[in-house]
Amino acid sequence: MASSNSLILLLSSCSLFFVLAVARKEFALEASEQEAHHFHTLQLSSFLPSSVCNPSAIGGKKSGSLEVVHKHGPCSKFTKDTVKPLTVEEIFTHDQSRVDSIRAKLATNPLNKDTLGSKTTLPAKSGSTIGSGNYIVTVGLGTPKKDLSLIFDTGSDLTWTQCQPCARSCYSQQEPIFAPSMSTTYTNISCSSNYCSDLMSATGNTPGCSSSTCVYGIQYGDQSFSVGFFGKEKLTLTSKDVVDGFFFGCGQNNQGLFGGAAGLIGLGRDKLSIVSQTANKYGKVFAYCLPSRTSSTGYLTFGSGGVGSNVKYTPLSTSQNSFYGLDLLGMSVGGTKLPISSTVFQTSGMIIDSGTVITRLPPTAYSALSKTFRAQMTKYPLTKALSILDTCYDLSNFTTITIPKITMFWGGNTNVDIAPQGTLYANGVQQVCLAFAPNGDDSDIGIFGNVQQKSIAVVYDVTGGKVGFAPGGCA
Numbered sequence: 001m002a003s004s005n006s007l008i009l010l011l012s013s014c015s016l017f018f019v020l021a022v023a024r025k026e027f028a029l030e031a032s033e034q035e036a037h038h039f040h041t042l043q044l045s046s047f048l049p050s051s052v053c054n055p056s057a058i059g060g061k062k063s064g065s066l067e068v069v070h071k072h073g074p075c076s077k078f079t080k081d082t083v084k085p086l087t088v089e090e091i092f093t094h095d096q097s098r099v100d101s102i103r104a105k106l107a108t109n110p111l112n113k114d115t116l117g118s119k120t121t122l123p124a125k126s127g128s129t130i131g132s133g134n135y136i137v138t139v140g141l142g143t144p145k146k147d148l149s150l151i152f153d154t155g156s157d158l159t160w161t162q163c164q165p166c167a168r169s170c171y172s173q174q175e176p177i178f179a180p181s182m183s184t185t186y187t188n189i190s191c192s193s194n195y196c197s198d199l200m201s202a203t204g205n206t207p208g209c210s211s212s213t214c215v216y217g218i219q220y221g222d223q224s225f226s227v228g229f230f231g232k233e234k235l236t237l238t239s240k241d242v243v244d245g246f247f248f249g250c251g252q253n254n255q256g257l258f259g260g261a262a263g264l265i266g267l268g269r270d271k272l273s274i275v276s277q278t279a280n281k282y283g284k285v286f287a288y289c290l291p292s293r294t295s296s297t298g299y300l301t302f303g304s305g306g307v308g309s310n311v312k313y314t315p316l317s318t319s320q321n322s323f324y325g326l327d328l329l330g331m332s333v334g335g336t337k338l339p340i341s342s343t344v345f346q347t348s349g350m351i352i353d354s355g356t357v358i359t360r361l362p363p364t365a366y367s368a369l370s371k372t373f374r375a376q377m378t379k380y381p382l383t384k385a386l387s388i389l390d391t392c393y394d395l396s397n398f399t400t401i402t403i404p405k406i407t408m409f410w411g412g413n414t415n416v417d418i419a420p421q422g423t424l425y426a427n428g429v430q431q432v433c434l435a436f437a438p439n440g441d442d443s444d445i446g447i448f449g450n451v452q453q454k455s456i457a458v459v460y461d462v463t464g465g466k467v468g469f470a471p472g473g474c475a
């Protein structure tokens, strides 16, 4: 009896051991799969600038698309003589001024909740800041067409370029300044035109009138501005995409931080934006992909032709002025969902902006993000903060790093993984930082910035009321 009992005991403990061993093995397998799924392992050098242009195979060969380049990267034709690259501190200072001006612009909209109980002092005139205006596209203007590199901006509406004779002032730009008198397709817009009145909402300023020609003026939060004649001209986006009679600002008095770009292309939602002006042609659909590195290229396309089938959409909200508002519901880091209520993001609201560099989150969300990220990065030594970025690592002893994947949970069940280059911002190997920053207050609007959009194809379908994301859209 006793011996058979111990035999059973022995057998069962053997099988228990066996079961345990199998379970442990399965668990180990699962853990490494989980690890691969929730982490990126890559060369540290892929975060550092390269001096050689290596155009993206996807972006460069996409037909009917404009090439998007980083102004200060090796794929840009801007030389250091015309445009001195900004220091990291300058980039973040401009970035903060853009964020402040977006808040101010939203606060002047009576539909926005920020109007009530806002602690900020509102500027007399709203306007958006150019920020560091990092991404540019080259378009052709006039007949014969002249190439102009413009900052592309989803946060503003009016497209403008500096124009000869620069009656008051033009800053120095990379390409020759556009001369309307040399183009056979330029026309001035008269003060009585309805398009002239549309400038009011597109710029926030009442248009002027000079010898019956409509005069626009737009100022940006950082003292930059452009004032000039409102005109109409042939705009050549690509050899297949030509827009006749495109309304734009022909700037006679221009000053500010446009860093050698000839002007700006406004991709906002208001009437005069290029998106609205080309609505019949492209159905208010455009897409872009910002390159993951300054040494690569991305693209900007108009119309639904180039939109891939792997795009996941989230609804566009209508309450954020001419900005593109989205619903963020939550985030995860290395597979761990941030332990915060989804009302944190619902309270702040969120916009997607091509001109803000670093994503801004409600402070409650940012502190959870930073804490969760740090807990998964303990093998790397922390180092001092970089301006607005407070979670920084000294990676000088590493060549390969493993970092947790950050996933954004958007409305409509759309989960989007941020690329490694959208997760960390490197100021050399000794200071590599989590590339997110907190707002001052949980009620401030969140902004999904351009670092986090890197290498994701972003599709704006304004008519369809949605924005889509496809990670891995360009290199």
Ligand SMILES: *[C@@H]1O[C@H](CO)[C@@H](O)[C@H](O)[C@H]1NC(C)=O
Pocket: 180, 181, 186, 187, 188, 210, 211, 212, 213, 229
């Ligand atoms: C446009 O209007 C301005 C102001 O009246 C004038 O100086 C300029 O010559 C006009 N340009 C053209 C091409 O008509």
Ligand SMILES: *[C@@H]1O[C@H](CO)[C@@H](O)[C@H](O)[C@H]1NC(C)=O
Pocket: 381, 394, 395, 396, 397
């Ligand atoms: C790099 O490694 C050296 C040698 O082990 C060590 O002394 C140094 O503190 C390390 N530096 C960092 C930033 O971890």
